[in-house]
Amino acid sequence: MATTIPPSMAPSTANWHWKNKTVTPWAKTWFERELTTVSVQGDGSEIVSVEKVIEVDGDVELGQRKSKLITIYDCKVELDWTGTASDGTEVSGKLTIPEVSHEITLDKTSDYSYNWSLKTARSPEVDALFALAKARLPAALEAKFAQFPTAIIETHGRDLTVSATPTREGTPAPAAASATSTATAATPASSAAAARPAVKASAPAVNTSTVSVEGNFMAAADDLFSLLTDEKRIPAWTRAPAQSTAQKDSVYSLFGGGVHGKYVSLTPAKEIVQTWALRSPTWPSDHHATLTTTLEQGSDSTKVTWRLEGIPLGMEEETERNLQGYYVHGLKAIGLGTEL
Incomplete structure (x- = not known):
């Protein structure tokens, strides 16, 4: 829903106040869709991929104050991973990331931590693939996590930001002429004015x-x-x-x-x-x-x-x-x- 401005409140004033939007259901869908595209390869035929996101536990919000959009989130993410070892063995396991948050992703207050488990019976080839998963999958996941804050803002930012420019979005276009309006004869002066090309307004300067x-x-x-x-x-x-x-x-x-x-x-x-x-x-x-x-x-x-x-x-x-x-x-x- 678009934000409306009280008649007495200018857009700049409206954007000054705190506003929050909860987007947790959308965020869970985003993780389920985006993380399952993550895949890494070894030096040979080995490959490890995220098979399924099991759970996303936590809250995700988008806040706005002083015309700034701020992502607010802290989630625990659990997923299943699969891979193919060098001898063709299908390997599977589970990975839990206890904290995916604004503070880690953007503020860099700490590093991500990863809790790994292996479901497949161990062998030298399976262990080698498990080591590959631990070595390369985190970097690929963190690159995906880095996209999450921008995705929140791009998807939900317009719901919190008040625009100073009127818009017709979601409203019917005005009729070419009103059936109840009275026609006004054009005077020479008005015709001359209409004939002059409109001067394009310059964009406001940005500090x-x-x-x-x-x-x-x-x-x-x-x-x-x-x-x-x-x-x-x-x-x-x-x-x-x-x-x-x-x-x-x-x-x-x-x-x-x-x-x-x-x-x-x-x-x-x-x-x-x-x-x-x-x-x-x-x-x-x-x-x-x-x-x-x-x-x-x-x-x-x-x-x-x-x-x-x-x-x-x-x-x-x-x-x-x-x-x-x-x-x-x-x-x-x-x-x-x-x-x-």
Whole structure:
């Protein structure tokens, strides 16, 4: 249900107050659908996949205050996993993640913990697959968990955010003319005015700020450049569909369309400059920031810095958390992390 504004309350004032929406049933469906797409492979024919989400226990809410949308959730997730060992043995087990929460996913207050069990009788091949599951499945799951807060906001954000722009959504279009209205003859002055082209109103100025995040990765700069721009490789760390042609002025989209823009310039293994916008109720319409990604090759790792200029004021903390969660953590989740 869309939020309505009392006649005496301006949209900015309406967005200042706390509003919450419980989305727990939707969240359980999201986990059941999204986690069962997670799969990892070994160095040979081994493969491990999430077969079924058994239980999602906890509460999920979306809150809004001071025009900011805040995800509030803490869930225990239980799932069944299956795999095929190198000798063809079908292996199954259970995995419990005691806490999937905003604090872990976005605030990084602690690491995820995993409680594993094995249902299949043990053998050297089964044990090897079990070790593979423990080594690689968490990173793939955490990349999926990183998408959860954005999915909450994209799906339910409009229900909490009051728009200053009137909308006809859900209402019939106005009739071309009213049957009860009295026709008014057009005067020369009114005809001349009608003939003049309408002046397009300029978009309101957006006060902005800048945030930067960085990470060190165990990969060469040219390989990281490819991971960040190659349409076929991007989903490895975003865990979502992508559109990207690494050419100046070409459009791109990441995270299933959640982030989009155009490439401004690309210097292989050195720098990527691109316009950047969120498909989110909290992001101003037709506003683009500029994301500059620099890569500094070291002796055994590469430092990557993301500098995002043009963030609407008030969205700095949320945007910085998302850059850390989706970009830095996304790349580290595929095994490129380093403690440097």
